[in-house]
Amino acid sequence: xxxxxxxxxxxxxxxxxxxxxxxxxxxxxxxxxxxxxxxxxxxxxxxxxxxxxxxxxxxxxxxxxxxxxxxxxxxxxxxxxxxxxxxxxxxxxxxxxxxxxxxxxxxxxxxxxxxxxxxxxxxxxxxxxxxxxxxxxxxxxxxxxxxxxxxxxxxxxxxxxxxxxxxxxxxxxxxxxxxxxxxxxxxxxxxxxxxxxxxxxxxxxxxxxxxxxxxxxxxxxxxxxxxxxxxxxxxxxxxxxxxxxxxxxxxxxxxxxxxxxxxxxxxxxxxxxxxxxxxxxxxxxxxxxxxxxxxxxxxxxxxxxxxxxxxxxxxxxxxxxxxxxxxxxxxxxxxxxxxxxxxxxxxxxxxxxxxxxxxxxxxxxxxxxxxxxx
Numbered sequence: 458x459x460x461x462x463x464x465x466x467x468x469x470x471x472x473x474x475x476x477x478x479x480x481x482x483x484x485x486x487x488x489x490x491x492x493x494x495x496x497x498x499x500x501x502x503x504x505x506x507x508x509x510x511x512x513x514x515x516x517x518x519x520x521x522x523x524x525x526x527x528x529x530x531x532x533x534x535x536x537x538x539x540x541x542x543x544x545x546x547x548x549x550x551x552x553x554x555x556x557x558x559x560x561x562x563x564x565x566x567x568x569x570x571x572x573x574x575x576x577x578x579x580x581x582x583x584x585x586x587x588x589x590x591x592x593x594x595x596x597x598x599x600x601x602x603x604x605x606x607x608x609x610x611x612x613x614x615x616x617x618x619x620x621x622x623x624x625x626x627x628x629x630x631x632x633x634x635x636x637x638x639x640x641x642x643x644x645x646x647x648x649x650x651x652x653x654x655x656x657x658x659x660x661x662x663x664x665x666x667x668x669x670x671x672x673x674x675x676x677x678x679x680x681x682x683x684x685x686x687x688x689x690x691x692x693x694x695x696x697x698x699x700x701x702x703x704x705x706x707x708x709x710x711x712x713x714x715x716x717x718x719x720x721x722x723x724x725x726x727x728x729x730x731x732x733x734x735x736x737x738x739x740x741x742x743x744x745x746x747x748x749x750x751x752x753x754x755x756x757x758x759x760x761x762x763x764x765x766x767x768x769x770x771x772x773x774x775x776x777x778x779x780x781x782x783x784x785x786x787x788x789x790x791x792x793x794x795x796x797x798x799x800x801x802x803x804x805x806x807x808x809x810x811x812x813x814x815x816x817x818x819x820x821x822x823x824x825x826x827x828x829x830x831x
C-alpha cells in the first residue's frame with residue numbers, strides 16, 4: 458500500500474512539491490511571512506525580500522556586509538557552492554543576480570533607488586573568490602515596479618504541470634519583463650521545438666542521475682521529510698504524507714536514491730520524466746558572452762521573468778542540467794546551443810513553463826543567516 462501510494466504521489470508531482478507537513482522545529486518558511494517587518498534599517502527591509510530569490514539548489518549562498526552606512530556589499534559564502542555540477546560557479550552568480558534584482562525591487566517599493574555596481578574589485582575567474590559580487594548603494598527617489606507584487610507568490614514549481622496550453626502572447630509577456638540590456642529571450646510553447654526540448658531536458662536529468670559525483674552532490678543537498686527540512690532550511694525539500702511514511706520505514710533514503718536500479722532511483726527518474734513531458738513550453742535566456750557581469754544580468758532577467766510568469770498564473774522551473782559544464786554533459790550542452798543559439802551566444806537559463814496547482818514556498822534560512830558578521 459505504501460509503495461502504491463508513493464508511486465501515485467510521484468505521478469501527481471507531490472514529491473519535491475513541498476506539501477507543508479507539520480514539524481516540531483522552527484517554521485522553515487517563516488521568512489516568507491511579512492518580510493522585513495519590524496526592521497528599521499531600509500537595507501535590512503530590502504534584504505529580507507532579496508533572500509526569497511530563486512537560486513541553484515536553494516543553496517542561498519549570499520552574505521551581505523552592512524558595515525558601510527547606506528550601502529550593501531554582497532559576497533558569496535563559498536561553503537555553499539556546487540563544485541561538481543557548477544564547476545565555474547556560473548549558476549551561483551546567476552542566483553546572485555536574482556537576489557540583486559529582488560533587492561532592487563524591494564528598495565523601489567520603499568521609495569528608494571538601488572544603484573548596483575557589479576564586481577567592484579574585478580570579476581573572479583575561473584572560480585569565485587573572496588572579492589565582492591556587487592556593491593549596492595540605496596538613495597532616495599525609487600519607484601515601485603508592478604512585478605514586485607508577485608514576489609511572495611513566486612515559486613519554483615517542480616511538480617507535474619497541467620495539460621493546458623500556454624499562449625505565445627503569454628510567453629512574449631514573460632520576455633518583455635526580462636528585457637534587460639545584453640540578455641536575449643527565447644521561447645517555444647508548441648510543436649517540434651517544444652517536443653525536442655522536452656526530450657532534451659529529460660536526457661540531461663538522466664545523464665546527471667547516472668554521473669555518480671554529480672548525482673551525489675544533489676542528493677547531499679536533498680532533505681527528506683518535514684523534520685529534515687526544518688533542520689536545514691536550504692537545499693531541495695521532499696515532503697508529503699507518503700514521503701514521511703517512506704522515510705520512517707526506510708523505503709526512501711538518500712543512499713537508496715543514489716543506487717541506479719533501485720526503486721527509489723527509478724522513482725526519481727519517473728518524476729523527472731513526468732515533469733519534462735508535462736512542460737507546456739520553455740523559455741531561455743542567452744547572453745553574447747559568458748562574463749561574470751553577463752551571468753549576473755541573466756540572473757536579474759530571470760527573476761523578472763519568473764515574477765511575470767507568476768502574474769500570468771504560470772509556474773516555472775529552471776531545468777539546467779544540459780547547460781552545466783562537467784564532462785558527461787558536453788554532448789547535450791553542444792546540441793542545446795546548436796538548437797537554441799545557432800548564431801552563437803551562451804544560454805544562461807532554460808526553464809519549463811506551464812500551469813500547475815499552487816505549492817508552498819521553498820524553505821529559507823532567514824535574514825540573520827545571510828548577514829556577514831561584523
